[in-house]
Every structure is written in C-alpha cells, then in structure tokens.
Amino acid sequence: MPLDVYLNVAVGGLLTGLVYGLMALGLSVIFGVVRVVNFAHGEMMTIAMYLAITLFSVLGLDPLVMLVPIAAVLFVFGYALQAKLINSFITRPEHSQFLLLVAIAIILVNGLLIIYGPDARNVQTSYSFDSFEIGRLIIDANKLYAAFAALVVTALLFAFFRFTATGTAIRACADNHTGALVVGLDVKKLYALTFALGSACVGAAGVMLLMIFDVTPALGPAYTLLAFVIVITGGLGSMPGALLGGVLIGMTEALAGLLFQPSMKSMFTFAILVLVLLIRPQGIMGRRA
C-alpha cells in the first residue's frame, strides 16, 4: 500500500483522537476531583448532540458557534446533578455510585428515544463534505475544525485550573480532601462546579463529534466505554493524559484498521488498555495515588 495512505490514515486518527480526548477529559476531570466515575458520560454527550440538533433546526446556528451555549447548558445540568444527587453519594461505595449513574443513563437513553425518535440525526453545514488537499494528503475539514476546537477548550480548562483562585481551590480538594475542609473550602460546591465543568467538556465534545458522525439515542453507552478506555490509558485525573490517551487510541485504531482487518481494530485498543493497567495502572500521564 502506498505511503500516503498511511499518512492520511494517521492524520485522521490523530484528529479524531483529539476530539475523543476532549470527550474523555470531562470524565477525567470529574474522577480526578470528585472521585466518582461518571457512568452516564456518553449519555450526557448525546444530550448535547440532540440539543445541537434542536438549536440547528430552530436557529440554524453553526455547530462551532453552538458550542458555547450548549456547553453552558450541560454545565448547569452537571452542576444540578452533582448538587442534588451525586454529592450525597460521595461517601458511598463505588458500586452504589455505579448503580446511581446506570439508572440515570437508562432514563436518559430512553427519554431521548421518546423525545427525538430512533432515527440517526445530524446537522448539515456548508462544509459538511469539505476536505483540504495538501499534496497527496487529504484532510477532513470537519475533523480539523473539531480537533482545533478541542485544543482550545482544553487550553481554557487548563488555564482555569492553573491560574484562577477557584481552579486552585478545586485542585486543593483533589489533592487533599480533608485538608480542603480544614482550610474552610466549600467542598460540596467545588465538587458541583467540577462536575459541571466536566459536563461542559463532554457537551462541547458532543457538538464537535456531531460534525463527524450522526447521533442516535442508543449511542451513549459505547462512548461511555470509549471515554473510560481513553482516560484509564492516559491516566485517570490527568488532563494532558486524557488528550494523549485520545490520540493514542485514535491512532492505534486507525493504523490497526489499516494493517489488519478493521473489524478487529478495537481488540488492539483493549490490548493497550490491559497493558497499561498491568504495567502502569495510574495511566501514562497519571501520578501514583
């Protein structure tokens, strides 16, 4: 096979990986601070995608513009979810949290089915079918925009955690829960804020992914799993780790699909996951707890 095929596929995998990374970033932020694994992560992403469908059909807004209001809606949703429900589960065992979020996921998947029907939906922009041709390299325009937006959102989030007082306070919560309580931080509020930020992330990712593929109500669980795989590979709780994990998984699937039968490509993903769990359980970029 000619070399340019490899190059094209690798670039595509890299770009898709960045957007996956953003989606997983939300999960990672939430776990890193709240220590709750969001088993309804993919379902929350589909909410954002359907919001985008509604906004697009009513207002005709470009997905890249809708990113901001939809992330804001998901922010509020996430805040409410954490403040009203999950905060009281913080001290409960993992399996209890798991059951709570599975119940929420079931309600979301079927609620979306009732509201939007079962058919795959998407948005048609003027650049839906565009691609750039650079020499023998062909780059999907949608993936490029989405990947760029993913980098911007990640940078903003990173800046927030590094340079603002609230961001620092949240990091303090994550590092030392008791210590945070001692110095008088309102931990429950900070947790809600973190969950909200994580939700906003996955909301933004959902809007961008809508430029790449269609949404159905049943899409959620597969993405919850994907987000998990990426975050564990990159390092639960690590922000750069999530992006790196996304890129690693994106590229692995792309190249494995090229070299072997594509229907087997996910096996390589899970093989990487198992290797990481065994050799470096904290993930590639994670710190030992």
Next chain:
Amino acid sequence: MSRKISDTRVSRRTVTAGIGAAALAGVAPFNIGRAQGAPLKVGVLLPRSGTQAGIGQDCQRGVDITVGILKQMKMPDLQIMNADTETNVDVARARAEKLIADGAQLLVGAFDSGQSTAIAQVAEQKGIPYVINIAAAPPITEQGYKFVFRNFPTGPMILRDAFLNQKEIFALVNDQPKTAVMLHVNDTYGMSILGGTKAMFPRFEMPYKIVEEIAYDPAARDLSVEVAKAKATNAEVLIAVSRLNDAILVTREMIKQRWTPKSVLSIGPGWYEDQYLKTLGKNADGPISFVPWYDPNKKATKLLEDALAKAHAGIGLNTNHVYTFEALLVAADAYKRAGSADPKALADAIRATKITDNVSPGPGIQFDAKGQNDQLKCSAIQNRGGKLVTLAPKASANAKPDWPLKRA
C-alpha cells in the same frame, strides 16, 4: 444442521409426564373454534426500543397502515396486539409468551434473527403459527419447524438475485467492471452475505474479481480507515454490505476522501433508506442497492404507497413496510381460507398459501415444505433525486440505470 435431536424417543430422564399434562391444562384451548367474523388476534413483536428501535418503529408503520388496506382488499379483519421486544432476546421470548397467554392466535415479527429464533421456539411449542416479517439468517427455516413461516429471502437468495441483477445491469449499460472491493459489516447479515459470496461467486461467472474484502465492526464510530483502505485498492466498483448508519458514514468519507468508483453496488440495507436520502441530499444519488423490495408495477403496491403517504407523509415505501405488510397479509389470507382461528387449521392454510395479488417481486407468496417462500425475487434499485427507481429484474423495472456514478 438438520440433525434431529430425540424428538420421538421417550427418555427415562423425561420430566414426569403428569406434570406436563397439568401445565398444558393450565394454558387450555383458549383459541379453538372461534367463529369466523371475529377479527383474528395477531401478536406483532418488533424491536421498537433499544439499538434496533429505528427499524422496529419503521416496521410498525407498516403494521399501522395494514389494517385499512386489508379492508380495501376485502380480507378478514385483524386485531393487532403490539409488543416491544426492546432489541432483547429475553424480552422477545417473554413477550411472545405473554401475547399467546393474552389470546394471540398468530404471531408476526421480529426483524432480527436472534429475536425471531427465540419467538419461533415459543410459537412451535405452543403450536401457534408465526410469520417472520424480516430476518435473513438461513438456519431459522432449516430447523424442521411446523408453525414457522418466512416470507423474506435468506442471505443466499438475496445474493443470487444480486448477482443476476448485476449482470442484467452490466449488459444494459454495456460495461463490464473488472475489479471490485467488498466493504462489509461484520455481523450476522454481513457474514451470511460474505459466506454466500465465497461459495456462490464462481458459479455466476461475474466479470469482476473481488480484490479485497474489508470487514468492519457494526458499532464502528469512524470509517475513514476502511474507506481509505478500499480506495487504495483502486477497484472499479465498491460492493457494500452495510446497515444504515455505516452507509452514511462510508458515503461521507468517500466524498471527503474524493473517491468516486464507477459505482456503488450495495447488497442489503442502508444505501436506499429514507434517512440516507434525507441526510445526504444530492450526494445520495447514484448507488445501486440489491434488496428485497417491492414491484412498482403490481396493483397492491399502489394501495400500500397511498396508505403510507396518507399516514406518514414524506416517508418512502421500503422493505420494512412491504414485508411487514405481507406477513400480515399472509395471516389474513390464511384466516379467510381456514375459516377458523384454530392454530392448526391456520398453519395448514398458511402452508397452502398462494397469493398473487401481493407487493414483493416474483410470482407471489407461497411456502415450501420448510415454511420458506423460496420464490421471492430481489430487486436492483437506484437512488435518483431523492426517489428510488427499480432497474432489475426486467419484469418489475421502471427505469434504466444511471452509469457510472457521478459526483459534484
């Protein structure tokens, strides 16, 4: 697969016969000797939620319009009892039992091969006739069932017609492609088509050879690699075996990666469905699908088209509606001839079915000894300006092929 497993021999390990008799008495003959005139109670099982919700709800549209059409055709009335299988085998089986307990005298459904097999076992044990609307896995009618009928082509039948229709089209356009790449989904349907292709290909002396087979996961999120790989083979035509979502993904990738083969020949669902046409707009034009379809020249087709247009404006008639309708037509027709709702009489009547005033291509609806309609023909259809035209077989064609594929 036809090995018989002790269906006659009495085993010492057999669970006490007395208990069995008691249990049977419990579900007594609620459906024997119902007078003709009362509507036949038909339990319809479809996956209307879960991962197959889209198809299940589409089939349901076919169910909803059928009762009215049957009246127009002077067929006996059906009382439809709907059940949702939730795309789950457990639920499918329990729902089938529930429908029968509630008095269903005949079952119809269930799109998916796994769910259909689960329902078939219940129907067979209870001796209630079961007409499968859609499910292509061959083993279902190879099990020696006596109450299970299928008016839908099996994988090998779909494939046989695909090859014959392709040859017809190649002759019409006077072009014989030399190479093809096969891109197929790795699920039950995709594998049965792939397996069939390997077995049958030599016999049909097709002009092309398949240079590569590329399989992808049914849950694939991104098909850019698959399309890049297919493009790299430089094959003249793409043979696709897909579902709906992946058909849309493949088309988008083909445009983005600027790959325009001579044609896309799709064997199976996806490339002609409403959602595909709507989502892709003018980019949907061109692909040719080889599918169980309807004969646009048949009289009943018009009835079905009109009824669907009235009930669901903007939705084109498709395989899901047609074969769900025909399954119910088989039920009504058998009820008419049997003159009773006695399940055994119904099953015998179905076995003797001979409906020529139908919708699907071919001589009509009839069943062989295994309960399979082996006379069904599949069509070649092409997307053109958001509509679908039939290119082959000649008897049910209403247009000439557009060849080769053109893209803006």
Next chain:
Amino acid sequence: MIGRILRDVPRRTLVLLACFFAVLAAVPFIAGDYVLTILILILYFAYTGQAWNILMGFTGYLSLGHALFTGLGAYSAASLFVHFGVAPWLGLLAAIPIAMAVAGLMGFLAFRFRVSGVYFAILTIAFAEFARIGFDHFAWVSGSSGLFLPVAQYAHNDLWRLRGNPMMFYYIILVATALAFLISYLLLRSRTGYFWLAIREDEQAARATGIDTFRYKMMAVMISAGMTSFGGVFYAFYYNNLFPEQVFHIARSIEIILAPMVGGIGTLFGPIVGAFVLETASEGLRVILEAFGIDVPGIKQVFWGFVLLAIVIALPEGVWPWIARRLGLKERGP
C-alpha cells in the same frame, strides 16, 4: 453438612426458606408458560447474580465483565453439542474449566499487578470486550453469523440433552439457584469465606494477619466464574442461538449485576430478592402502561430507571437488608 445448617441457621429463616422454595416448586402446577418464562428470567438473574456476588459481595472486587463467563460457558457447551453432539451436562465439564482458566488468567494478572477498585472493573470489561470481538472472528463457532443449536419438535422433554418445554428449564434453573444459594452459604461460613470477608473489609490488614490474599482472591474469581458459566450453558440451550454481539456485550454484564446490587451486595438473599424486584417492576410497569393504553417505545424503561433510582437512593444497602430488618431476621450485611 445438613446438620450443621440446621444447627447454625435460625429456625425462622429455615421455615421461611422452605416455604419460599415450596411455593416456587409448585408454580408450574398453577401458572401458565408466560409466568414460567418470567420466573425463568428471574431465577436466571438470581443464579448469575449469586455467582457474581461471590467475587464482588464476598471479596469486594467489582466485575463489570461477567458476561465473559456466561459467554464462554454458552459457547463451550453449545459448540461441543453442535459439532460433536456432546450433551450439555458433559459439555459443562469443558465449560466450567474453560471459564475458570480464563478467570484464573485474568485474576492472576489483576492480583499480581495489584489492580483493584475501578481499575479492576475496567480490566474485566476489557477482557469481555476482547472476547466479544474475538468470538466475532472465531469461525469454528460461526463468528458473528451466530451459532444455532439444532431444535426439533419438543414432543418430550429430554433432560439429558436439555431439549424441552419451559417447565423443564424452570425446574433446572430453580434447582441451580437453590444450589448456588447453598454453595454461597457454605462458602461464606467456611474458613475461606471468613478470609474473603477480611479481604473485603481491609485487604492490607488481612495480609498483615498472614492471610494469603492472592490465593483466596484467585479462589473467589475462579469459583465465581465457574458458577457463572453454568448460567451460560443454560442460556445457550434455552434460547438455542448465540451471537457474540449479544452474549458478551457489556449490557449483559450489567444485567447480571443489577439484581445483587439492588437486592443487597454480599448478602445471600440479595441476588434472589433483587431479581424478583427488578423483573416484577418491569412486568408490572408494562401491565400498568397497557392498562392506561400508553404504547410509547422506551417509556417503560424510563419508569424502570426511576424505580432503580428510587431504590438506590432510599435503600443504600439494598432491598434485602431492609426487608430482613423488618422481618427481624439477621443476616450479615455488606
């Protein structure tokens, strides 16, 4: 053994248990096949939940991939039956060791490399997904085409080959569930059981007191997998077709664990009570919705999700510990 049970267990519990079992055994005489089918589902999930509970409930390791073991059991026995006509009870002799061996491998890796908590859960998912895709490409068991078991008219029940009517399957799963309960009970009261609970409560402390935690964790995961695999064999011969997409799917794994989670993790009655609660809620909702003439696909699941939500919020320990307190029964909680 029997004597010990009679001595150890409070009389009230024994009487209750006997009544419960007697009622279940009598069901086929009074109920039709529809009720039996629902009960088979309930008992199936009670059985697999009981098996899963040995790992999670007793040792504290959360597996989200138990569909791997039902799947391995189902495929081992079914493929032997299809290819060589081997009866399922003999097939079990292959199914159980295969499931145990894979569980052993998974456990060895996990416990050697100290994978625990969420990470262990993800590892189990990875194994199950790996198997799902692997079996999709495994031609000997027909890959993604699906493996179909030959079925013929059920003129008679053939217990040896597991061909028969729902009543036969009902009694099989009823006996299996009772046995699983008994095995769990005996294990929990054994030396091994006490070590497991010690590991669950505080693994480091357990190790410090000299318990060979690795060995006992390996035992837990392998026993749990072996028991689960019988559930798979049952599934294969009850439904007569297998698709990797369905049997190894993560949704299956989650179905298996819902019953014990809702019923009460680490309790003996939890999986049974949970299975009853969940399936009854599901059927009850269908009946209610039907009575109101509501036929909206998905709405039952939404309500069911709310039932689940209500239970997890109101009864953090599960339904059984709450009932047990009301009835004045004592069972070691989680």
